[in-house]
Amino acid sequence: MSVRSTRHARRPGLLWRVSALLLAAGSVLMAAAPADAHAELIATSPASGSIHAVPPTEFTLTFNEPVGAEFTSMALSVGGRRVETLPVRQGATSTSVTADLSAEASARPDGSPTLWRVDYRVTSDDGHPIQGLVKFVVDPRSSVEGRGVLGSGGRDAPEL
Missing domain, CATH: 1.20.5 (Single alpha-helices involved in coiled-coils or other helix-helix interfaces)
Structure with a gap:
């Protein structure tokens, strides 16, 4: 060979x-x-863009993997007025965190539609920061709780 x-x-x-x-x-x-995957926001309650006849007493962020309340901050603005940073606790599951809105919910004297905005920053268990904002409207005149699309209302509807 x-x-x-x-x-x-x-x-x-x-x-x-x-x-x-x-x-x-x-x-x-x-x-x-x-x-290499990071936590992703999969739901909020109240939902972004929703309309509510009564102010919510809680705000919850739900992710696709565990997050901790100790590494979460949320701030609420109502009608363009910033409220103090919200107290945050672990949600019903390890993948959710909840903020207490009861103080602001009980302090809504007028009946006009009001834009609520929650800014959040969460650090997932893998150390990746996730931030964003959720907007919804509280309108005591609304007959459809939790539904609706912001910006499609009449001339009194708050702008996003």
């Missing part, structure tokens, strides 16, 4: 080993991919 034919005979074995190595490396990288 010549040197040339021996060299060609070894290539299929080498190609097989390189292919197996690449496949193994790809499998390891694919298995590690979910570890």
Whole structure:
């Protein structure tokens, strides 16, 4: 057998080993991919854009993975007036955090529609910060609790 034919005979074995190595490396990288995922907001209560006849007494953020109240801050603005930073506690599950709105809810004397805005910042268990805001309207004249689309109301509807 010549040197040339021996060299060609070894290539299929080498190609097989390189292919197996690449496949193994790809499998390891694919298995590690979910570890890079961060917590994502999946729901709020009250929902963003909703309209409520009575002021809510709580505000809850729900995520797709655990978050802690100790690394969460929420601030409420009502009708353009900023209220103190809200007290936050762990929600009903490890994936939710809840703020107490009862003090502000009981202090709503007038009957006009009012825009409520909650700004939040949460640090997930993996250390990734998540921040955003949720807007909803409290309108004592509303007959449809928790539904509606902001900005589609009459001339008295608060602007987002």
